Amino acid sequence: MVDKKNYKVLYDIESPKDIRSFNTKQLKQLCSEIRDYMVDVVSEVGGHFGGGLGTVELTVALHKVFNTPEDSIVWDTGHQAYPHKIITGRRDKLNTIRQFKGLSGFLKRSESEYDDFGAGHATTSISAAVGIAEGAKQLGIDRNVVAVIGDGAMTGGMAYEAMNNAGVLQSNVIVVLNDNQMSIAPNVWQISNYFTEIIAHPEYNKFKGAIWDLTGKLDNFGDRLRKVAGRLNTGIKSVVTPGMLFEALGFRYFGPVNGHNIKKLVELFEHIKPLKGPILVHAYTEKGKGYKPAEDNAPKFHGLGPFDKITGETPKKENAAPSYTEIFGKALLKIAKANSKVVGITAAMPDGTGLKYLQGEFPERFYDVGIAEEHGVTFAAGLATKGIIPVVSIYSTFLQRAFDQISHDVSLQNLHVVFALDRAGLVGADGPTHHGVFDLTFLRMLPNMVIMAPKDEAELRNMLYTATEYKDGPIALRYPRGSALGVKVKDEFDLIPIGKGETLREGKDVAILAVGNMVRFASEAAEKLASQGIFVEVINMRFIKPLDTNLLDKIATKFEKIITIEENSIVGGFGSGVLEYFADKDYKNSILRLGLPDAYVEHGTQDQLYHMLKIDAEGIVENVRELLDEK
Ligand SMILES: Cc1ncc(C[n+]2csc(CCOP(=O)(O)OP(=O)(O)O)c2C)c(N)n1
Numbered sequence: 001m002v003d004k005k006n007y008k009v010l011y012d013i014e015s016p017k018d019i020r021s022f023n024t025k026q027l028k029q030l031c032s033e034i035r036d037y038m039v040d041v042v043s044e045v046g047g048h049f050g051g052g053l054g055t056v057e058l059t060v061a062l063h064k065v066f067n068t069p070e071d072s073i074v075w076d077t078g079h080q081a082y083p084h085k086i087i088t089g090r091r092d093k094l095n096t097i098r099q100f101k102g103l104s105g106f107l108k109r110s111e112s113e114y115d116d117f118g119a120g121h122a123t124t125s126i127s128a129a130v131g132i133a134e135g136a137k138q139l140g141i142d143r144n145v146v147a148v149i150g151d152g153a154m155t156g157g158m159a160y161e162a163m164n165n166a167g168v169l170q171s172n173v174i175v176v177l178n179d180n181q182m183s184i185a186p187n188v189w190q191i192s193n194y195f196t197e198i199i200a201h202p203e204y205n206k207f208k209g210a211i212w213d214l215t216g217k218l219d220n221f222g223d224r225l226r227k228v229a230g231r232l233n234t235g236i237k238s239v240v241t242p243g244m245l246f247e248a249l250g251f252r253y254f255g256p257v258n259g260h261n262i263k264k265l266v267e268l269f270e271h272i273k274p275l276k277g278p279i280l281v282h283a284y285t286e287k288g289k290g291y292k293p294a295e296d297n298a299p300k301f302h303g304l305g306p307f308d309k310i311t312g313e314t315p316k317k318e319n320a321a322p323s324y325t326e327i328f329g330k331a332l333l334k335i336a337k338a339n340s341k342v343v344g345i346t347a348a349m350p351d352g353t354g355l356k357y358l359q360g361e362f363p364e365r366f367y368d369v370g371i372a373e374e375h376g377v378t379f380a381a382g383l384a385t386k387g388i389i390p391v392v393s394i395y396s397t398f399l400q401r402a403f404d405q406i407s408h409d410v411s412l413q414n415l416h417v418v419f420a421l422d423r424a425g426l427v428g429a430d431g432p433t434h435h436g437v438f439d440l441t442f443l444r445m446l447p448n449m450v451i452m453a454p455k456d457e458a459e460l461r462n463m464l465y466t467a468t469e470y471k472d473g474p475i476a477l478r479y480p481r482g483s484a485l486g487v488k489v490k491d492e493f494d495l496i497p498i499g500k501g502e503t504l505r506e507g508k509d510v511a512i513l514a515v516g517n518m519v520r521f522a523s524e525a526a527e528k529l530a531s532q533g534i535f536v537e538v539i540n541m542r543f544i545k546p547l548d549t550n551l552l553d554k555i556a557t558k559f560e561k562i563i564t565i566e567e568n569s570i571v572g573g574f575g576s577g578v579l580e581y582f583a584d585k586d587y588k589n590s591i592l593r594l595g596l597p598d599a600y601v602e603h604g605t606q607d608q609l610y611h612m613l614k615i616d617a618e619g620i621v622e623n624v625r626e627l628l629d630e631k
Pocket residue numbers: 051054077079080120121122149150151152153154178180182183184287302347348349371373398401
């Protein structure tokens with residue numbers, strides 16, 4: 001519970017303008033109160049946490065020094081922007097974060113004029129900031145533009161594409177590298193080893209004072225040092241200027257700086273504010289800073305549900321069935337034990353994808369490529385050319401990044417790569433940036449691709465096994481976020497015949513062709529409708545591609561009215577595939593496609609969203625009755 005009495009300055013802040021006159025003591029007080037407020041609120045409602053605790057001083061210093069919102073701050077990914085939300089007029093709504101109709105968990109342009117650029121996916125900030133800076137240049141406006149990017153996000157290639165471009169253009173962008181050495185899991189950023197080596201180097205420590213001077217007061221000395229450094233060989237030079245890598249890309253490097261020293265940060269930002277051209281500020285921070293349980297367990301506190309404020313303990317879920325992720329991860333391990341060709345690839349999500357089980361037992365057959373989905377896919381394609389069976393486990397929403405790699409490197413060459421798309425469908429609180437609702441569409445258009453969606457965890461295991469055994473080309477399975485259904489799972493695996501659906505329930509009035517998670521809702525709806533005298537045939541199609549055309553032919557003759565249902569955009573997805581087949585065959589049945597609309601769906605719980613979109617059991621009942629004109 002938030003008790004206003006505990007706060008001396010926080011409630012005086014309605015916008016960043018209110019902190020511009022603060023002295024260091026007041027700024028420190030504000031930082032401490034922002035942390036307390038985050039603990040108070042997030043412990044009650046859940047949300048992203050550790051990243052925000054690590055950016056408190058950076059946030060306050062940036063909003064103090066820069067004239068936001070005229071100046072721009074672009075936060076990468078956006079999960080670390082809770083302090084930013086708190087001081088940009090959203091303090092009192094923070095307790096609605098990630099809830100239906102509440103604040104977004106990420107950045108959102110429509111939410112605040114201080115959110116210069118929407119985010120949710122990683123590694124977009126520098127590109128967007130360069131665009132904003134060049135936009136200002138085009139319009140003849142003088143504007144400072146800052147991108148704040150984590151070391152995790154720096155494992156994504158787009159950061160380097162953007163820096164290269166900024167260097168070529170000599171754009172007025174300031175990139176703040178928020179380096180806490182963590183992604184969600186420990187980061188796999190090779191460059192951080194380079195920094196660690198330099199910073200531990202005795203020569204660097206000899207020059208350290210001068211390096212810091214480069215960032216501020218003794219600038220002339222800094223320039224002289226640079227000239228000296230310029231004459232040294234590369235190895236020694238990098239010791240004197242640890243940011244040589246960034247300098248090679250055309251950036252001036254400042255740092256490393258302690259990202260929790262508000263006084264130093266303010267001085268530094270004041271100093272660089274008038275400078276022109278691309279600048280990189282390297283700040284070391286600690287994820288979870290100031291809240292012991294989060295400092296001690298950064299992965300857990302990256303994002304979580306409500307927790308005990310004093311102990312950091314999260315309540316145990318009672319009797320919940322295991323998640324699809326866990327079922328997948330354990331099944332993959334079992335398959336890998338029997339088939340030494342199978343390896344797993346994750347893009348920075350070993351826990352989130354369940355690959356941690358494989359990692360634990362076969363670390364040499366587990367690859368964390370960083371937040372580099374594009375590379376991960378082409379890397380898998382390379383492995384597949386040598387007969388390795390890569391299982392690429394990426395959330396549906398993040399796989400969007402790698403579309404060309406799936407097409408050009410995998411499908412076109414018809415390589416046996418297994419795509420395991422976790423979090424497919426509506427993900428709930430993370431909202432539109434994270435809903436995985438386009439994969440059926442973007443995979444279905446690709447030649448050679450097989451696409452499956454299990455109705456429950458038993459089928460998920462069998463589909464994964466089938467995918468690893470299938471040798472003919474790329475094959476994908478997609479499954480939802482959250483707990484599985486709790487059905488009985490037998491230990492050994494069964495092969496599922498490719499392109500074969502199954503009839504789960506016979507009916508006579510209407511047929512529902514369902515895939516994945518929607519099969520259970522269709523079955524529940526059929527049960528309800530039966531008690532109302534309406535008899536629905538329920539078919540688990542299993543395969544979005546290839547479609548079971550024998551089954552479709554039979555359905556076309558047996559039923560006049562057919563419903564397709566999928567947890568994907570109805571544009572170009574499973575229902576579209578059925579429609580195309582019916583059109584090609586000149587079948588005249590009437591087909592109603594249920595699924596997600598051609599619009600970005602907001603955040604809320606999964607159940608709220610299913611209900612809103614009328615694709616839960618109740619919604620299907622309504623749809624069927626309307627279709628049969630019996631309402
Ligand atoms: C393209 C993409 N892949 C994966 C993710 C999932 N994800 C969210 S935050 C995060 C780690 C980010 O690490 P970093 O940038 O260092 O920020 P920190 O949390 O450490 O502050 C990951 C992998 C994502 N948001 N976007």
